[in-house]
Amino acid sequence: MKKFISLLLSSIIAFSFAVVAPAANEKTVLNVYNWGEYIDLSTIDMFEEENPNIKVNYTTYDSNEAMYSKIVSGAASYDIVIPSDYMISKLIQDDMLAELDFDNIPNFANVDKAYKNKSYDPENKYTVPYFWGTVVVIYNSKYVAPEDAEKESLDLLWNEKYAGKILMFDNPRDAFGLALTKLGYSQNSESEEEWQEAAELLKEQKPLVQAYVMDAIFDKMEAEEAWIAPYYAGDAIIIQETNPNVDFYIPKEGTNLFFDAMCVLKTSAHKEEAEKFINFMCEPEIAAMNSEEVGYATPITKAAKELLDPEITGNPIIYPGDEFLRENTEVFVNLPQKIQMIQSALWTNLKIQSSESGEKESALDWVDWFCIATAAVGVVSAAYFIVRNSRRKKLWKSAV
Amino acid sequence: MNKSDTRLKRIMTAPFSVWMAIFVIVPIGLVLYYAFTSSEGGFTLENIASIWEYRGTYLISIELALVATVICLLMAYPLAYSISKMKARRQQTMVLLVMLPMWMNFLIRTYAWMTILEDTGLINTFIKFLLSLVGYEFEGFTMINTNGAIVLGMVYNFLPYMVLPIYTVLTKIDRSVIEAARDLGAGGMDVFTRVILPQSVPGIISGITMVFVPAVSTFVISKLLGGGMTYLIGDIIENYFLGNTGEVNYNVGAALSLVLMVLILISMGIMNHFDEDAETNGGGLF
Missing domain, CATH: 3.40.190.10 (Periplasmic binding protein-like II)
Incomplete structure (x- = not known):
């Protein structure tokens, strides 16, 4: 707001x-x-x-x-x-x-x-x-058990105990960055398999995620609507000023320096x-x-x-x-065109996948058949109306 | 019709024609151009073909928009009907009340729903408070970030567009026709189903159009109230044009919009032919 x-x-x-x-x-x-x-x-x-x-x-x-x-x-x-x-x-x-x-x-x-x-x-x-800063994990100490927070790990974002109370970046670069880091890969990875693995990890996380947001994180964390969220360090301070229960850490797996x-x-x-x-x-x-x-x-x-x-x-x-930054952080570089396309496709795929249903990869499921049937009915009825209309116009003309 | 009449007509419509040409025809031409060209500029059908991937998204968008439209219709018709029965002064006030929310910005209204629906929002806090008075610990409902919340946002935002056309048509119905039906022995139910309802079809059809079309293409409501958990077709189109996913692709974006446009046109066409009178009464869009 x-x-x-x-x-x-x-x-x-x-x-x-x-x-x-x-x-x-x-x-x-x-x-x-x-x-x-x-x-x-x-x-x-x-x-x-x-x-x-x-x-x-x-x-x-x-x-x-x-x-x-x-x-x-x-x-x-x-x-x-x-x-x-x-x-x-x-x-x-x-x-x-x-x-x-x-x-x-x-x-x-x-x-x-x-x-x-x-x-x-x-x-x-x-x-x-x-300005510069790092991506940190923000959590609410009122709800998150100390033993979970003390690990200072990215695992907190995948912890099923807090399902429905976890927020996630609504932008692919930061979201994939976290997943790649959790897998131990570079955030600037140029390997397609590593990106695929990261996408799988994000898919696993989706049922636990309350919402994919960017700036709405301020409201939701301050109001304790959500308990755990990754975000930029500077904004974490602003949130903490409003809600003192909020604390944050740099994940031990490493993080993004921007x-x-x-x-x-x-x-x-x-x-x-x-x-x-x-x-x-x-x-x-x-x-x-x-x-x-x-x-x-x-x-x-x-x-x-x-x-x-x-x-x-x-x-x-x-x-x-300086020393900590050199060892534990990574700066994003511009990804090659090919990886950017892969990122875009994987992200869209993650977002259009329904969070409720599991994997079902049959050749044609009912959605496909429904689409085909609707399209067929549409085309047939459109053709019918066009033909009928033109005939009626002719009749009208001959009558006049 | 004589010649000077035609000329006058042409002069009067000229500004609107120019407006239509620049802001409707040209953009549609651009959409067509982008949809059928590759990023290098050559003709291709690949963009259209790639849309198959998003069939599930089209389906869920249409499904949610349809549910919202039906709810709007069920809520709007009785409301419009009862308003049209009121005294003239009260009618004015009621119509004003229907339109009042539209004076406020669409985004702000949708934002407000966020704070109402959240787990720690107004509704849940209130219910929890009431139940805590009787000593009952309540977990609260999950309302935000669901498809239901998206439908609610659509219904709330687009309801006036359903009420107003139906109301307008209902007030125009000739009272003497209703009286004639009564004189001929029709009961209240018969008068409604055989005289009033058929005559209000043009209003219902333009209401459905005005609710369904913006609902099926929305992306703000799904983002704010759906929490980015359900992607609608509007979200994907937005991403392709703004490059939020890291890839700006006008071509696929245009193809997606084109298919959506065609789907809407087909469904509108079918609907308008449900009732032949719609054409003669001049209430329909086509």
Whole structure:
């Protein structure tokens, strides 16, 4: 709900900007396209105050894929987008990102060197990291037995004891990532058999799952409607703030480490202003404000070490430390086309499979026969009516 | 009909024709184009053939939409009938009440149902509270994330579209015909089944169309109230266009929509021919 209201508000804001824009014709409009609930909106006001000739038009999306299809369709022109790692490498592959002029971004020096030159942008030519984090398992300690939670394992998501109280990612990349990790495979596996196995594991889990959701997780975990869910570490903190019974851990099998980084699109007509915006977001004070608001970990060293609440920056789940990250986490890369098609097919297959019925793979079951019969009846009756109608029209004509 | 009349007619309809051409004809042409081409642009029937895989999904979508339509009809007809019998002022108020929920955003209304149906939602909390007063521990009903919840969402959201056309047709029925039937000795039941019901068929048919078509193609209701556990055909089409599954494929998406469109057209066609009067009364869609 919170998410939805913020979406509503941001679209109202976007709309009002669109109305105001023609009047303030001197101003450059900077179109920023970001994840929902992923900024302290007052930082935008501060940026506009500092740069009175720039107007920020801020809009949001709720998945990398939605963002991608929007910018590819060319329906709207954006200057800055803030996608995740694997989507960035896809955008670089598609030649859609502009190389940044780091002379205009002096604050890039504030970024901790651990978060530069990552696999999605090895020479760090296109991106400036915005937030990073890990996927954690969130659980409600009121209902989940301590001995189950203490194992800190992904098995909790497959534990039949909690059937009907488990939520799961409603996006294939994260869901398959968890299943692959549980099987001990790489989240970026390029082996078709491993993906098949992961799909089997997800199928096994489906009867235990209450719902496949993304942002609805906030409401459902806070209200104790569901007890167990995998999600992003930053959001886990937000949920915990509302419901103190909620706790979370990094699964011992390993997890996904993600980066969301600011990029400028090649089609942008205001690259310099866009770089100014990126530079502003790298000010330690601003980064600290954003991090405090959204709960995710900031890559800006000074903000993390000096400005933020040490209780959070000292939390090994939010800031697990370089060594831990290197050994226990994996960053998504853009999957080869073939694997992407397999992922898509397996996911759709998982979702269209009824959760109640088991496997039944006969050649033609009653569903098939029903479809054939319906189609046949449809075609025959359509033909009949067409023939009859044309005959009646002829009669009518001859009568007149 | 003389010439200047035709010209006037043409000028009057020109804006609508242009509108139809741009926003109806062209998009349907695009759907056709994408459905019969491969991603490289050559002609192919593969997209249409690949739809066989989703027959189960078509079936469950149609099944849920049909159940919702029947429930809507059973609820809407008595309501519309009793409204049409009221005094003029009360009729206005009642019609307003039927339309009132539509003033609020569709998404927000559906979201509200989530918090009503959840295991810790309004209904369950209330029942648990009542039973706890008599010292009974109650587990609660599972309502959200089921097919029943999806049907409920459809019925709730589309009910006004069934009530309004039926109500309109019922108010237009000539009172003198009913009086004539009475004079000729028909009882209350006979008047209804042989005079009122046949005359209201056009309204029923447009009501069924207006409920069934959006219900069979919905994807928001199944996502919010079905918890993503049941995939409807609308969900799959959405995924192919937005690439939520990691694959953007306009071609298969267009083929899926095309088949859905044809299925709807066929069923509407069959239904309209159930009653021949529908054509002459001008209430039907075709």
